[in-house]
Amino acid sequence: MNDDFVTAGVNLQFHYAAGAAASRFLCALRDEQKIFGARCPECRRVLAPARSFCPRCFVETNEWLEVGPGGTLSAFVAPPFAQLLEPALTLALIRLDGADTAFVHRLGEFDAPMLRRGLRVAPVFAASRQGHILDLAYFKPVEFDNAHSI
Amino acid sequence: MTELLKISHTMHLEWRYGVGASFHEFIAALRARAQILGRRCPGCQRVYLPPRPVCGNCYVELRDWVEVRDTGTVRAFTIVHTPIIDPTTGARRPSPYTMALIQLDGADTTLNHYLEASDPTKLRIGMRVRAVWRAQRMGLLGDISHFTELTDE
Amino acid sequence: MRRAAIIGTGQTKHAKAHDDMNQAELVRQAATRALSDAGITFREVDAVVLANMELFEGRALPEMWVGAGAGGYLKPAIKIATGGTSGTSAAIAGYHQCASGLFDIVLVVGWEKHSEGATQTGMAMVDPLWDRNVASGAVGNFALSISQYVAERGVTPAQAAKVAVKARRNAAKNPYAHLQIPDLTVEQVLRSPMLADPVHRLDMCPQSDGACALVYAAQGVAEKLCAQPAWVRAAVTRHDQPYIGDLDRRLVTMRTLRDAARAAYHQVGIVEPRKQIDVAEIYEPVSYAELAWYEALGFCAEGKAGELIDEGVTEMNGELPVNPSGGVLSSNPVGASGVLRVAEAAMQVMGRAGAHQIADARVALATGYGVYAWSDVMILSADT
Known part of the structure; x- marks a missing residue:
């Protein structure tokens, strides 16, 4: 502290409850390496990741279904600050096969010039998984995949 | 029954909090002269400690500095037994300890600070107390370590 | 409007x-x-x-x-x-x-x-110039003010404990309440661990x-x-200066609640609150606060809050039942706690309070309280 400023710091611990629906989604990533979506009974959209209710129609989803694993890149960005991270972070919006919403995740194993909207991508799962969104480590570009023929 | 997951994380927050003109003066006097300064409201004539730019009751600007003594009277106190994480250190504060609202001589508001008494059963509202200063003053509120009973009045 | x-x-x-x-x-x-x-x-x-x-x-x-x-x-x-x-x-x-x-x-x-x-650390992250150096959480903060209230009004720990007992007994009738303890005794409250003199753990709200x-x-x-809407007849907010040292004797004077209640009563035409209000649902984070609020809300004369709880006036079957839901002392999800007070008042007026319904409740009072002595008062009525 000097006469003009007080500086201070504190560490706060938080434990965010995923809730029943997100827990089921994360356990499937961990135990089956499967990505689940949930269908809204009103607008019929398949929301991925799966969740307990549709925020547009405000009704509970009643049908769980596997989506992906392949998908299509609909947007990507490599924020400058994120390039200082190890590994560097490239964020992506991915339309998983069978889903009607974009899945927010990160890209890996790519050469920057090859990134374009419409690129086919596939998930790479972490070797050690603990019920966390990063049990799915990242999506990587694929030329051909089994889920979708180009 | 689905296994219910929790996502745990630690948030580290840092601040750089501007003290403002009133507090700047206060800190400088505290460090240089072990002097406690309050500010008088030209409207209601109340002397505010800690000093601030505006009287909340009258909503007029405070300009006049008033020296306040480092002795005062206990207006409220409690012995805290519950564990508290000290937000300035992040560590658990040793308990029990005594907190008090102390009206310093010359001030109209009370100051929230620590109180130490030789005998906790002697604690009472109205008891006279004095500030115990640290040998080295940094320009912090903690330059007053705590208040203790005043015996030589 | x-x-x-x-x-x-x-x-x-x-x-x-x-x-x-x-x-x-x-x-x-x-x-x-x-x-x-x-x-x-x-x-x-x-x-x-x-x-x-x-x-x-x-x-x-x-x-x-x-x-x-x-x-x-x-x-x-x-x-x-x-x-x-x-x-x-x-x-x-x-x-x-x-x-x-x-x-x-x-x-x-x-x-x-x-x-x-x-929560406790979050509560302590107040103004870094003064308050944070000596922050003692909601309990320590309250206990300071309670020491003044007790000294001036002479309420006893047993009278405060009766408030804590009433709250948890009422909560036992409310299926949504957190702490439901139908057979809690004054002795149990007084034997529960001391958090900050004179506040025992069971005098304090849960998280x-x-x-x-x-x-x-x-x-x-x-x-x-809706067949019986709960009409809003008054909604008043009052704020005070936020530094605890300026709020000297805040539980004794409680000027924000006193002033908000006076304004709300004036709007509705209430001159005898104890007779004209059928049920009150007030924001009492600690047992002693409920006693202080009785005075500020004009339910009794100054210094008579202890008698009010002793005489059972604010029990479910009393003249002016207070906190039939179990209050903040029984459930305290902070961002919801104020909404809960208003919801309970509305349920009473609408006749939808179930096992904690007060018969023929037509005028209900709800309050909110913030740590820096901020107050809200709402009055709901079965009549427009």
């Missing part, structure tokens, strides 16, 4: 932890229950007001649950945080939005999940996970949707 009324309420079970629902799902459960109670769907809602204390959960932008939890998709919505009064601030903001003529139907949701965060919602409708709409 036109009249507006509460036509539906809903809440979650209040509990130590809700691991089965995430924050958005908790908000949604209260919202859907209130909409169902009002007999409408979220499509009829014109605007949404959300209340929460964001530092307590460590989730940036909790206002996002407006759209992803409270049904605010493509609707006007705001989030309000004013400390302990967050819930009553939101309830009053929702009332203003409706009574002003801006919106016909407004949904208000308050929520908190204390189980997920660092809860929970949410509560209200549906407002404007005059002309409310009567069509």
Whole structure:
């Protein structure tokens, strides 16, 4: 502290409850390496990741279904600050096969010039998984995949 | 029954909090002269400690500095037994300890600070107390370590 | 201003932890229950007001649950945080939005999940120039003011403990309450660990996970949707200076609550609160506060709060029942706690309070309280 400023710091611990629906989604990533979506009974959209209710129609989803694993890149960005991270972070919006919403995740194993909207991508799962969104480590570009023929 | 997951994380927050003109003066006097300064409201004539730019009751600007003594009277106190994480250190504060609202001589508001008494059963509202200063003053509120009973009045 | 009324309420079970629902799902459960109670769907809602204390959960932008939890998709919505009064601030903001003529139907949701965060440390992260150096949490802060109140008014620990007993006994009739202890005794309260003299653990509110919602409708709409709406007759807010040292004798004087109550009573024409109010649901984070609020609200003369609890006046079967829900002492999800007071008052007036219903309740008072002596007062009535 000097006469003009007080500086201070504190560490706060938080434990965010995923809730029943997100827990089921994360356990499937961990135990089956499967990505689940949930269908809204009103607008019929398949929301991925799966969740307990549709925020547009405000009704509970009643049908769980596997989506992906392949998908299509609909947007990507490599924020400058994120390039200082190890590994560097490239964020992506991915339309998983069978889903009607974009899945927010990160890209890996790519050469920057090859990134374009419409690129086919596939998930790479972490070797050690603990019920966390990063049990799915990242999506990587694929030329051909089994889920979708180009 | 689905296994219910929790996502745990630690948030580290840092601040750089501007003290403002009133507090700047206060800190400088505290460090240089072990002097406690309050500010008088030209409207209601109340002397505010800690000093601030505006009287909340009258909503007029405070300009006049008033020296306040480092002795005062206990207006409220409690012995805290519950564990508290000290937000300035992040560590658990040793308990029990005594907190008090102390009206310093010359001030109209009370100051929230620590109180130490030789005998906790002697604690009472109205008891006279004095500030115990640290040998080295940094320009912090903690330059007053705590208040203790005043015996030589 | 036109009249507006509460036509539906809903809440979650209040509990130590809700691991089965995430924050958005908790908000949604209260919202859907209130909409169902009002007999409408979220499509009829014109605007949404959300209340929460964001530092307590460590989730940036909790206002996002407006759209992803409270049904605010493509609707006007705001989030309000004013400390302990967050819930009553939101309830009053929702009332203003409706009574002003801006919106016909407004949904208000308050929520908190204390189980997920660092509430005590969050509470201590007050002004860094002064308060943070000596922060002692909500309990230490209250205990300081209580020492003055006890010294001046002479209330005893046993009288305060009676308030704590009453709250948990009433809570046993409320299926949503967190602490339900029907056979709690004064001795048990006094034997519970001392937190900060003279406040024992059972004198203090718990930390809860929970949410509560209200549906407002404007005059002309409310009567069509609801057989017995709870009409808002007064909604008053008062703030004080925030530094604890300036709030010397705050529980004794409690000028914000005193002033808000006086203004609200004047609007409604209440001159004898104890006779003219049928039930009160007040924000009492600690047993001693309820006694102090009795005086500030004019339920008794100054210094007579101890007698009021001794004589059973504020029990369920007394002349002026206070906190039939079990109050904050039984459930305290902070962002929801103020909404809960208003919801209970509305349920009483609407005759929907179930096992904790006070017979023939037509005029109900609800209050909100924030740590820095901020106060809200609402009066609801069966009559417009």
